[in-house]
Every structure is written in C-alpha cells, then in structure tokens.
Amino acid sequence: xxxxxxxxxxxxxxxxxxxxxxxxxxxxxxxxxxxxxxxxxxxxxxxxxxxxxxxxxxxxxxxxxxxxxxxxxxxxxxxxxxxxxxxxxxxxxxxxxxxxxxxxxxxxxxxxxxxxxxxxxxxxxxxxxxxxxxxxxxxxxxxxxx
Numbered sequence: 001x002x003x004x005x006x007x008x009x010x011x012x013x014x015x016x017x018x019x020x021x022x023x024x025x026x027x028x029x030x031x032x033x034x035x036x037x038x039x040x041x042x043x044x045x046x047x048x049x050x051x052x053x054x055x056x057x058x059x060x061x062x063x064x065x066x067x068x069x070x071x072x073x074x075x076x077x078x079x080x081x082x083x084x085x086x087x088x089x090x091x092x093x094x095x096x097x098x099x100x101x102x103x104x105x106x107x108x109x110x111x112x113x114x115x116x117x118x119x120x121x122x123x124x125x126x127x128x129x130x131x132x133x134x135x136x137x138x139x140x141x142x143x144x145x146x
Contacts, residue, residue: 031097031100038096039093043096044056056086057089062079062081064079064081066079071083071085121134125139125146126144128144
C-alpha cells in the first residue's frame with residue numbers, strides 16, 4: 001500500500017508538478033504581501049480620508065462593556081472586540097487579488113495560440129475551379145485530368 005503511494009508521489013514529483021506548485025505558493029505568498037500593503041498603505045488611507053478621516057484598521061465594536069478610546073487600548077487590556085475594520089481591509093485585499101488573478105488568467109487565455117488550421121482536404125480544379133478531393137486524379141465536375 002505505502003509502496004504504491006510512494007511510487008505515485010515520486011512520479012508526481014518527477015513530472016515537475018510539485019516544483020510548479022511550490023513556485024506558485026511562494027509567488028502567491030509574496031503577491032499576497034504586496035496586495036496587503038497596497039490595500040493598507042495606498043488604497044485605504046484615501047478612502048478613509050474621503051469618509052471623514054476614518055482609519056478602517058481601528059474600527060471595532062467593544063464587547064466587554066468597558067469603554068476604550070482605541071482598538072489598541074482594548075487589545076492591550078485583552079478586551080473582547082469585534083474588529084470589523086480589519087475585516088473590511090481583508091475583504092478589499094480579496095477583491096484586489098481576485099481581480100488581479102482574473103486579469104492574469106484572461107491575458108494568458110488571450111495569448112494562447114489558436115489551434116493551427118487543418119490541412120486542406122480539397123484543391124481547385126484548374127479547368128472549372130470546382131473543389132475536388134486532394135487525391136483526385138480526375139475532376140468529378142468537368143472530368144478533366146488533374
């Protein structure tokens with residue numbers, strides 16, 4: 001049982017699938033970090049400014065019953081909080097990543113080569129210009145020799 005599983009794993013690894021997957025995971029992790037920074041440091045500050053100088057990262061609902069001026073204070077006191085600002089940031093991260101993947105897949109599909117046209121199965125008769133099979137020796141329409 002384990003011998004066949006090891007054999008399958010070895011074939012999987014040798015085919016390059018594992019290497020491709022590892023590269024994809026590493027690039028995806030790096031891309032996720034870039035997108036997180038883009039959302040947190042570039043996209044959200046102007047949106048927060050437009051909405052009245054709101055810092056989305058600091059939006060929270062205090063569940064402990066004690067009043068705290070900021071999320072940092074509540075977290076320092078280990079108070080139970082519902083951090084919906086972080087959720088908004090994460091949701092925007094997801095939308096940016098999903099859009100980037102959509103654009104990437106769309107471009108890859110556009111760049112894929114169209115299948116080559118099939119070889120011609122017919123030729124034109126030099127006398128009557130009718131289509132005749134490629135291997136024909138006599139035209140079926142005008143009976144001329146090809």
